[in-house]
Amino acid sequence: MASFDDFTNALDYPMYVVTASADGRPSGCLVGFASQCSINPPRFLVWLSKENHTTEVAARTDVLAVHLLGPDQQGLAALFGCLTADQGADKFASAPWQPGPGGAPVLCHVTAWFEGRIEQRFDGGDHVGHLLAPLESGGSASPARGQLTYSAVRNLEPGHPA
């Protein structure tokens, strides 16, 4: 019988960069644990590790930005997934961005993005769930354009272990 690890290791979900800003300082990390979770009302759930700097910043704001990456954007994924602001990394120095309408940092070179208002937070174990109600969005996602998925980045070393 397959184990739970076998089950999760077989998954190949989209990867996102999730950003937040507090006190004028942008923060962001690579995220695989995320999904739409309601159609009406539209809702999206993002899980942020309790270890991440981004999670601490997300606790001090009401809005997150979620970015969908193109299939060839391993470099951007590595920037946000392997470096941590807890060790002084300034990820936004090498990733052009601008403040979104809701105040979250919006990356310029991504397939698509949306900002979401944090409606609820959930303790999920070693990650905190952030239930988002979509606000503004941009870019041009389409099935034909594709997206970066977990199988393309699974060998990256995360900035924080969990």
Ligand SMILES: Cc1cc2nc3c(=O)[nH]c(=O)nc-3n(C[C@H](O)[C@H](O)[C@H](O)COP(=O)(O)O)c2cc1C
């Ligand atoms: C393939 C991969 C998937 C990841 N998935 C998540 C995730 O779902 N949630 C999360 O909070 N961190 C996830 N991370 C880890 C963070 O992106 C990473 O620890 C990052 O360096 C944290 O940066 P920060 O401390 O500046 O926020 C993932 C990393 C990698 C390489």
